[in-house]
Amino acid sequence: MIKKIIAAELIENKEIADKVYRMTMKAPQISESFCPGQFINVYLNDKSMLLPRPLSISSVCEDTVTLIYKVVGKGTRKIAAYCPGEVVRVSTSLGNGFRLEDVFNELGGNSKVIALVGGGMGVAPLIGLARMLIKEKKVRGLSDEVVQIIAVVGFYEEPILLEALEECCHRVYFATENGTEGFKGNVIQLIEQNDIRADYYMACGPKPMLRAIAGRCENTGISIQVSLEERMGCGYGACVGCVCKTREKGTSKTKLKKVCSDGPVFFGNEVVWDD
Amino acid sequence: MTSLNVNIAGVMLKNPITTASGTFSARDSGAFYDINELGAAITKGVSNVPWDGNPTPRIAEAYGGMLNAVGLQNPGIDDFINNELPFLRKFDTKIVVNVVGKTINEYCEVAEKLSDAAIDMMEINISCPNIKEGGISFGANPVMAAKITKEIRSIARKPIIMKLTPNVTDITEIAKAVEAAGADGVSLINTLLGMKIDVYQKKPVLWNGMGGLSGPAIKPVAVRMVYQVRRAVSIPIIGLGGIMTGEDAAEFLMAGADAVSIGTAALVDPTAPVRIKNELIEFMEQNGYRNLRQIRDAML
């Protein structure tokens, strides 16, 4: 079978910012065939919480997998209480990640900029995405003059993962909504104020942010891929709990797709944003 | 040698494990386990035309279970027959199609088309709590339940299993009514109508407000109902509601079910149907049961 539920040994589970944790586990079954934007289900031992918690894969390194998550409720609180050495039940990779092929096929030419846009915990998968884009650039022999990767990220109060992004991006722009650090405002204002331009966008974050940035891309004819989030039951396509409305290419026909198994990454112009 | 065979309305299942409607997708579930291992695959509800279902959120967690208000989103019978059925057909398992509608005519239209399709049985869902018309309004009233059973029976050229709702005062009345009207079997239970309120947002968690409760929390209700219905009718029973283990499956069989369906368990453990089958075999071997009949008769 292609997908499995596995027991992964925890290597680290550490608070890296207020209520934000970095969890690293040994899971070669996941790290071997990772595509950025994919997520895994974390199954809890507590029988009062039956449903799995979906968490994006932030990055992988050899046989380990790293998640970055925020404690927002009782499930994530339980996850934060796991200690290194303990074993967590997780699924192997779920969903379809970002389509890197499409990015490079479309860019071609020279002096192109890929912008990774993140809001809040949506920044987590951008780390793995940035690293994979760099790998892919190398494979294709594209120098930094030809393709640049920049990150534009926004937070409510406390920025996270800036160092990790700086390691792999040419430039990192960041904002906090209450202005404690960096630019004061949201991601869209940050883009407008700095007149940030890119030839391809890849975004993950709250829906209003995704809608706004996808709208800008639509108006300027620039491609964007977005990673959506929805309440899930199974996380693998069996319950039809997690749908989003999409438009079939070149038609006005709409179709409900499953965020967990058809997504979570969609092309911006495929998503019907008006609800 | 332990035998798991069971005959449901003339259809021989190689084992009593089936998938509960709405919790199985051949392509997606098949990524986790071998569908050939199932006694039967019971599909998501299919209607005469495509249905969009309810807006999200459609899912909420509850203590010992979950609430859903999917609202029977499905691509319609034509798309099902052309695109989903050929894929399912590749497996060595029986195919039971769950049928939904808003009117008796809509149910009949689907049943008519399925009569010519390569399926084994139909499960008629007269018990969905998540749609405004049809569904539960047929299943909560013995006269209506008998009427719809009779009409579908008169045109369907495959066995029909009526899926009953627990949201009634006396489920045996409904079971007796559909048996008298010609049902080839019954399956029970569908979900219990429930609700969850976010006390901070001051609104229901589900877009639809209410939803169907499923999972281990409803198991005692389901076992009780299977037990009662077994003593009220003689047609086959597919028992379901909160089955999480092989022992749970044995409990339903002992209460009087001929086969069982695995629903919520498969959402919270994608390989549950196969695991539960293996656990049931282990239970039978350890407790000296050689076939399902012996479990069913154990308590009589």
Ligand SMILES: Cc1cc2nc3c(=O)[nH]c(=O)nc-3n(C[C@H](O)[C@H](O)[C@H](O)COP(=O)(O)OP(=O)(O)OC[C@H]3O[C@@H](n4cnc5c(N)ncnc54)[C@H](O)[C@@H]3O)c2cc1C
């Ligand atoms: C594809 C995907 C990827 C995600 N990646 C990350 C990530 O990398 N880092 C991170 O911090 N968070 C991520 N989330 C959100 C994360 O799943 C929720 O924060 C988490 O499930 C909350 O669980 P809880 O028990 O603490 O909260 P509670 O509110 O107590 O949970 C109750 C129920 O609601 C569900 N739920 C609550 N909030 C969300 C939400 N925002 N999205 C989906 N379901 C929710 C829970 O899974 C649970 O079933 C992701 C969500 C999805 C759908």
Ligand SMILES: Cc1cc2nc3c(=O)[nH]c(=O)nc-3n(C[C@H](O)[C@H](O)[C@H](O)COP(=O)(O)O)c2cc1C
């Ligand atoms: C997400 C979800 C979708 C469902 N969809 C259907 C459906 O389409 N038709 C139907 O007859 N029952 C449907 N049901 C009810 C189940 O088939 C089953 O009767 C119920 O969930 C109880 O079993 P369980 O506790 O094992 O899940 C659905 C249940 C869930 C959780």
Ligand code: FES
């Ligand atoms: S969460 Fe079950 S289908 Fe997406």
